[in-house]
Amino acid sequence: MRSRHLAAGLLAATLALGAMPARAVQPDEIMADPAKEARARELSKELRCMVCQNQSIDDSEAPLARDLRLLVRERIAAGDSDRQVIDFLVARYGEFVLLKPRLNEHTLLLWLTPPFALLAGGFALWRLGRRRPNAANREGDTAAALTADEEARLNRLLAGDVAPEERI
Numbered sequence: 001m002r003s004r005h006l007a008a009g010l011l012a013a014t015l016a017l018g019a020m021p022a023r024a025v026q027p028d029e030i031m032a033d034p035a036k037e038a039r040a041r042e043l044s045k046e047l048r049c050m051v052c053q054n055q056s057i058d059d060s061e062a063p064l065a066r067d068l069r070l071l072v073r074e075r076i077a078a079g080d081s082d083r084q085v086i087d088f089l090v091a092r093y094g095e096f097v098l099l100k101p102r103l104n105e106h107t108l109l110l111w112l113t114p115p116f117a118l119l120a121g122g123f124a125l126w127r128l129g130r131r132r133p134n135a136a137n138r139e140g141d142t143a144a145a146l147t148a149d150e151e152a153r154l155n156r157l158l159a160g161d162v163a164p165e166e167r168i
Helices: 002-019 034-046 063-077 082-093 108-143 148-159
Strands: none
Touching: 034 063, 034 082, 063 082
16 A cells, blocks of 8 residues: 555656656756746747747757846846847857748748648649549449449348349
8 A cells, every 4th residue: 555655656756746847947047037037038038049949048958048038137137128039149140040930931831831722722622622523423323334244143142132142
């Protein structure tokens, strides 16, 4: 009984720790002003770690992500607005630093490809759906007519009067 309680406690602790979000921000990075720290955290969630690439700098433990977090906090402490901080980082590292790229002439294809692919797939399904009944009707007209021998064999099969060797 005691081992069951221990196992349940370990499972609960594991689930609780797994449910907590992993944060890579170190205590020495945190700003003294809670409002500025909140701004820095929100901005950090929008910026891509250049090492991890599919993780924000807020979640990444890479040294470059730490440098970027410190740079964001430095710019906020200097009085930059959120937009100015983002523009500074984009000018320095390019659009790739943004987890959600801006809509402009360079990213137009990136933004338009998914809706275009959905529309093209929907159109293809619609065309396929329109073709199938017509093709089935055309085949059904010629294939529906059975010869007299085929009808007789079908009736014997349905009635169960066919020997096992004839069923093939």
